[in-house]
Amino acid sequence: MKLSINKSRxxxxxxxxxxxxxxxxxxxxxxQNPNIRAPLRxxxxxxxxxxxxxxxxxxxxxxCDQPIDVNVVREVAKAQGxxxxxxxxxxxxxxxxxxGILIRTKNLNRDxxxxxxxxxxxxxxxxxxxxxxxxxxxxxxxxxxxxxGMVALIVSFAGIVLYLTFRxxxxxxxFAIIALFHDVVITTGIFSILGLVLGIEVDSLFxxxxxxxxxxxxxxxxxxxxxxxxxxxxxPNRPIVEIVDDAVNQTLGRSINTSFTTLLTLFAIFLFGGExxxxxxxxxxxxxxxxxxxxxxxxxxxxxxxxxxxxQSILVASTEAMDTSADN
Numbered sequence: 001m002k003l004s005i006n007k008s009r010x011x012x013x014x015x016x017x018x019x020x021x022x023x024x025x026x027x028x029x030x031x032q033n034p035n036i037r038a039p040l041r042x043x044x045x046x047x048x049x050x051x052x053x054x055x056x057x058x059x060x061x062x063x064c065d066q067p068i069d070v071n072v073v074r075e076v077a078k079a080q081g082x083x084x085x086x087x088x089x090x091x092x093x094x095x096x097x098x099x100g101i102l103i104r105t106k107n108l109n110r111d112x113x114x115x116x117x118x119x120x121x122x123x124x125x126x127x128x129x130x131x132x133x134x135x136x137x138x139x140x141x142x143x144x145x146x147x148x149g150m151v152a153l154i155v156s157f158a159g160i161v162l163y164l165t166f167r168x169x170x171x172x173x174x175f176a177i178i179a180l181f182h183d184v185v186i187t188t189g190i191f192s193i194l195g196l197v198l199g200i201e202v203d204s205l206f207x208x209x210x211x212x213x214x215x216x217x218x219x220x221x222x223x224x225x226x227x228x229x230x231x232x233x234x235x236p237n238r239p240i241v242e243i244v245d246d247a248v249n250q251t252l253g254r255s256i257n258t259s260f261t262t263l264l265t266l267f268a269i270f271l272f273g274g275e276x277x278x279x280x281x282x283x284x285x286x287x288x289x290x291x292x293x294x295x296x297x298x299x300x301x302x303x304x305x306x307x308x309x310x311x312q313s314i315l316v317a318s319t320e321a322m323d324t325s326a327d328n
Contacts, residue, residue, distance in 0.1 A: 005248050005297060006241045006304050012297035016182060023189010030192050040188060041195030043104065043203040044137045046146055050108045051135040054117065055092060055100035057128035064099050068124050073101055076119045082106070086199065100131075104201075107136065149207030153184075156211055160218050168225055171306055176221045179299035183217045183290040184210055190286050200279060209283035217291030220258070221299045224251050228303070240307045244300050252296065259292040 005012075027039035036042075044051055058064040068089050077085050085105035089098050101120070108116070113134060121127055157177060164173035187210065194200040227247035235243065263285060270281035 002249050003245070003252065005245050006301050009297070009301035009305065012301060016186070016294070016298060020182070020185050020189060023185060023192055026189060026192040026196055030196055033196070036195070040192050040202045040206075041200065043201035044135075045203040048137050049104060049106050050113070051133075051137070052103045052105070052108075052113065052116070053090065053100060053133040054103075054120065054127045055090075055131040056125045058097075058099060059128075060126055063125045064097070066125075068098060068101060072123050073103075073120065076123055077103065077105070077116070080112070080116050080119060082116070086201065146207075149204065149210075153207070153210060153214070156214055160214070164218075164222070164225075167222075168229060171303065172225050175299050175302040175306070176218060176225070178302060179221055179291075179294040180214050180217055182294045182298055183213055183287055186290040187213060187283055187287040191283065200282075202283075203279070205277075205280040206283055209280055209287060212284060213287030213291055216262070216288055217295060220255050220292060220295035223254065224248060224295055224300055225303075227251055228300070240304055244304045248296055248300050255292055255296060259288060262288055 030036050030041065031039055038046075056064050056068075070087055070089055073087050074083075074085075077083060077087065082103075082105045085103050088102045090100040090102045091098050092100060101124075103116075117127065117132075157180065160180065161173045161177055164176050191200065191202055191206070195202070224247055227250055228244055231238075231243045231247055232240075266281050266285045266288065269277055270285065273281060
């Protein structure tokens, strides 16, 4: 079955526009939220604070008989003036039993940490001191992480523009960057919504995920653009709509297979990779789906629309064909 991608391009653009608009609205609401004050809910990596992980000592009799109740932990934290802390029950790395708690909260001094630990021990059991972990992240380090991540993202975008301009033409590069921007905005928008609804935070790995998404997305886009360029050279007088539709259909199977196999791995990481990698895998899942969508339905249709509007399809293709003949 042959898909007419450009026939329904208004639909594809509307779907993307609606998702992007929802994300932007969520980011504005998140920014106005006094508990967040940012487009996305930031983790300790960016705002600074204390991360505490306590695991119960199951070698003590009856210490681990009862499961940990998050509500009890939250009540203890609230009594300590830490009611806005992020609290999770975590599994032991060796036994996989959920005998630990992870708390992300504001900066605590030594006395405050000791007081919190003692209060929790009274309610849920004694902790194994050798397995306890306490980390402190300062706001300065958080700003440096954010700045370096944004610089890396901007540099990658600039490098992609230069490469595609050299490899293809400037309009190819512009629409590829629009598709990449589409993927990044959709991913950040969905995480903003998840931050408001489910309290999901973004950390330094989220920046790594965005960089990975740009690389994956541009790879698919380059494959489609390369097929468009080859078809233009071979059939310079064909309408640009037919050329782009054919190019997308010829590469559709490859794009779907590549995306599907990659997503299988990401879902495995999301389900079994542990708390540290869960949000990272989720960001990649969202971004890779958006990247496959934008390569097929956004980058290609925008190029078609532009070539139709400027009347470049036949002229540019004929020029490229003559240049190729002259080279031979």
